Amino acid sequence: MEPALYYIARAGVGLIQALPLTWVARLGRWGGGLAYWLDKRHRRVVLRNLTLCFGHEQSPAQLRALARENFRRLGENYACAIKTADMTYEELRPRVTFVGNPRITSPPAEGKPQNVVAAIGHFGNFELYARFGQFAPAYQCGATYRALRQPSINRLMQSLRERSGCFFFERRFDSLALKAFMNRSGVIMGFLSDQSAGAVRVPFLGHECSTTTAPAIFAQRYHCVLITAVCYRVALARWRIEAGAEIPTHENGQLRSAADIMGDVNRAFEAAVRRDPANWFWVHRRWKPAPPEARVAPAPASVAPQCR
Numbered sequence: 001m002e003p004a005l006y007y008i009a010r011a012g013v014g015l016i017q018a019l020p021l022t023w024v025a026r027l028g029r030w031g032g033g034l035a036y037w038l039d040k041r042h043r044r045v046v047l048r049n050l051t052l053c054f055g056h057e058q059s060p061a062q063l064r065a066l067a068r069e070n071f072r073r074l075g076e077n078y079a080c081a082i083k084t085a086d087m088t089y090e091e092l093r094p095r096v097t098f099v100g101n102p103r104i105t106s107p108p109a110e111g112k113p114q115n116v117v118a119a120i121g122h123f124g125n126f127e128l129y130a131r132f133g134q135f136a137p138a139y140q141c142g143a144t145y146r147a148l149r150q151p152s153i154n155r156l157m158q159s160l161r162e163r164s165g166c167f168f169f170e171r172r173f174d175s176l177a178l179k180a181f182m183n184r185s186g187v188i189m190g191f192l193s194d195q196s197a198g199a200v201r202v203p204f205l206g207h208e209c210s211t212t213t214a215p216a217i218f219a220q221r222y223h224c225v226l227i228t229a230v231c232y233r234v235a236l237a238r239w240r241i242e243a244g245a246e247i248p249t250h251e252n253g254q255l256r257s258a259a260d261i262m263g264d265v266n267r268a269f270e271a272a273v274r275r276d277p278a279n280w281f282w283v284h285r286r287w288k289p290a291p292p293e294a295r296v297a298p299a300p301a302s303v304a305p306q307c308r
Helices: 002-018 023-037 039-056 060-085 125-135 149-164 174-182 214-223 258-275
Strands: 096-100 118-119 140-145 167-170 186-190 200-205 208-213 224-237 236-243
Touching: 002 060, 002 149, 023 039, 023 060, 039 060, 060 125, 060 224, 096 125, 118 125, 118 214, 118 258, 125 140, 125 149, 125 186, 125 224, 125 236, 140 174, 149 167, 167 174, 174 186, 186 214, 200 258, 208 258, 214 224, 214 258, 224 258
Parallel strands: 096 236, 118 186, 118 224, 140 167, 140 186
Antiparallel strands: 200 208, 224 236
């Protein structure tokens, strides 16, 4: 079954990559619109999340319209991610801009810039984060991922991602390689930070949720600048990736707690969601109930995990 699935996926990837980018974007939007009607389970998740966050601001009809557009955006993002993975820097440059924090987007020409940890989220065509090194050659980019259950499909996905020149580390098994990468100079490491992860519970869009501490811990442990980065869809098949202001990891000469740091990250993500609500990954169950022990236990301080 898996080999057949691989060849079907490979054929689909080849077809998408053979089409012009704008055609791919329109095809993805059509597919996302169809998925809104067919995928009842994820439609319920999106509507539940939107009602939780914006139910007091928008009517049910407005929330349903936002959910439909979110599905269309997801279809566009997934399809375009496959196409842009095969595009050269010269082909991408008219379609993608990297702006924001000049320390990140325009590092000094002399010497290696200070290492950076970027808390990134599922905004827009988030696979484009891996292309940052092509737009700012002073940096070598890295990112973590979780392998798919089907090994052949996972290899296909990684073959697409690695064309970007970005280093990818499977977060369960590649800790030693990740540690060696972080000890280099002139690197920028991205951590997807907007999904439920059993670390600390921090408010997001007005409701407490489980939040990873990886960006805070790695920034402190390896003495990196910590920022957020968000990919905005600015038009059909056009994106703008914004590097945010530096988030302090120390206060009065002392390490800040991971919970406080990730609270700042979540606030930056909140602003991005409110700026373009359809641009985020609402199909994820972000606000899962806390386990009983987490409801009474205080958030842990910023202690770096051991790399095994």
